[in-house]
Amino acid sequence: GAVVSQHPSRVICKSGTSVKIECRSLDFQATTMFWYRQFPKQSLMLMATSNEGSKATYEQGVEKDKFLINHASLTLSTLTVTSAHPEDSSFYICSASPPIRTGNYGYTFGSGTRLTVV
């Protein structure tokens, strides 16, 4: 249980275009989702917290007009990279706060999206 599906897994786009990444919770409702970015050989850096039905909360230094986040339902959050540039090339990964249950459980992560802007 607690599966998060992220699509696409890889995308190559031209500079100046926009790319949408989807993150779906398949078997639970996620009121809160998180978007991270990971550059090669580096750690995961939180970009924003996405809350269903309200505006996302962005971390300092993350341009909210460039990285548009929409969390329109309890099972879907999207990240749109607008007017992408080569420096936006990175690994983007979403996560959902898990439903409360017994046992040893953690935050569930999507499989990630490798974005390459050419």
Place this chain on the structure above:
Amino acid sequence: AQKVTQAQTEISVVEKEDVTLDCVYETRDTTYYLFWYKQPPSGELVFLIRRNSFDEQNEISGRYSWNFQKSTSSFNFTITASQVVDSAVYFCALSKNSGYALNFGKGTSLLVTP
């Protein structure tokens, strides 16, 4: 503010050796959660363990074990009899509470050679 330090950037061991990955954390919260995740070359994050601040019991799961010590703010991870399939980047992470984002350490890259 929360901070997670994984001082070991890269570790290389020979198969069957034991290896310990260190994690030191800082937080002002009295309630918090600690996690370990494995990230193989494919990129997905594999959950290994969650520990809350009230539970200092050590945990063993097969070849994996974790040592949580609040007195030293450490949550170390030991792999016994390492295998090539253990090669990956391992992240220690901290969260304030359920529903808050994870704060990751920089990760430790483990290479296990035959």
